[in-house]
Amino acid sequence: MGKYNVSVVIPSYNGSELLHKNLPALIEAGRYAPNNILEIIVVDDGSKDDSVKVLNSEFPEVKVIRHKMNRGFSAAVNTGVRAAKGNLILLMNTDVTPSQKFLEPVMKQFNNEKVFAVSLHEKGYGSAKGSFSRGFIQLAMEPEGSSSRQSFYVSGGSGVFRRSIWMKLGGMDEKLFSPFYWEDIDICFRAAKRGYLNLWIPEGLVEHNHESTITKFSKEYVEGVRERNQLLMIWKNITSAALIKKHIWGVFRRILKHPGYVRVVAMALLRIGIVLSERSKEAKQGKLSDEAIFARF
Numbered sequence: 001m002g003k004y005n006v007s008v009v010i011p012s013y014n015g016s017e018l019l020h021k022n023l024p025a026l027i028e029a030g031r032y033a034p035n036n037i038l039e040i041i042v043v044d045d046g047s048k049d050d051s052v053k054v055l056n057s058e059f060p061e062v063k064v065i066r067h068k069m070n071r072g073f074s075a076a077v078n079t080g081v082r083a084a085k086g087n088l089i090l091l092m093n094t095d096v097t098p099s100q101k102f103l104e105p106v107m108k109q110f111n112n113e114k115v116f117a118v119s120l121h122e123k124g125y126g127s128a129k130g131s132f133s134r135g136f137i138q139l140a141m142e143p144e145g146s147s148s149r150q151s152f153y154v155s156g157g158s159g160v161f162r163r164s165i166w167m168k169l170g171g172m173d174e175k176l177f178s179p180f181y182w183e184d185i186d187i188c189f190r191a192a193k194r195g196y197l198n199l200w201i202p203e204g205l206v207e208h209n210h211e212s213t214i215t216k217f218s219k220e221y222v223e224g225v226r227e228r229n230q231l232l233m234i235w236k237n238i239t240s241a242a243l244i245k246k247h248i249w250g251v252f253r254r255i256l257k258h259p260g261y262v263r264v265v266a267m268a269l270l271r272i273g274i275v276l277s278e279r280s281k282e283a284k285q286g287k288l289s290d291e292a293i294f295a296r297f
Contacts, residue, residue, distance in 0.1 A: 009080030135250015
């Protein structure tokens with residue numbers, strides 16, 4: 001298999017239809033030897049549909065791990081990574097379809113031992129940008145390009161991660177960010193502060209059709225979790241006194257402008273014990289400043 005071998009980890013919740021639709025392309029890509037796909041693992045996160053039955057009957061080459069109850073995206077991913085045998089982990093959502101030779105150009109990026117993760121090229125999207133403005137982390141996407149570059153984070157839905165660094169980082173933070181959102185940004189930011197690199201490359205094409213199970217939750221609930229998790233991400237990881245001061249003022253401004261934002265802050269405060277414990281750990285482990293990370297983008 002060569003220097004690198006890839007374990008594909010796919011978290012799935014009530015994903016029978018999407019698995020049926022997208023798994024054949026991945027299995028076909030697995031037959032292309034230079035992709036170095038060692039195994040495909042689907043972690044079923046307590047589905048109530050016929051996902052497991054479909055996988056067992058129609059896709060016997062896929063390893064299935066089942067959660068008895070729904071535990072959320074990051075927990076499902078962590079379960080899959082722990083069970084993986086490959087030294088590289090490809091995280092794929094059930095609504096992502098790969099091109100046949102999509103992993104071949106990714107391998108050489110990992111010859112640099114500082115590379116933690118490489119983003120696949122989702123058609124229509126470039127690398128991720130991150131900035132700190134008005135007290136919050138602002139995310140944006142660069143246009144597609146023809147050269148490799150650093151990315152603020154690598155998507156947990158279509159990215160390749162070095163397993164050894166992943167395990168050193170303790171995986172995705174399922175205690176803090178469950179059920180979804182900001183967990184991939186968190187782990188990439190933590191890696192960057194330790195001196196590792198997150199990249200985007202123009203090759204490695206996949207199509208992300210954005211039909212994921214998150215759409216099965218109400219928009220109000222999803223938006224509330226997204227907003228809460230951004231606060232948790234900042235409280236856990238931003239250790240710069242100057243940026244924290246800006247953040248505090250930013251929170252006050254949001255509350256004054258949108259009084260309902262108090263509810264988001266209250267939701268985040270329910271996890272403050274976990275935040276403070278993790279923040280202490282991150283403050284000791286980080287080698288680069290927050291400002292140094294944001295200055296790259």
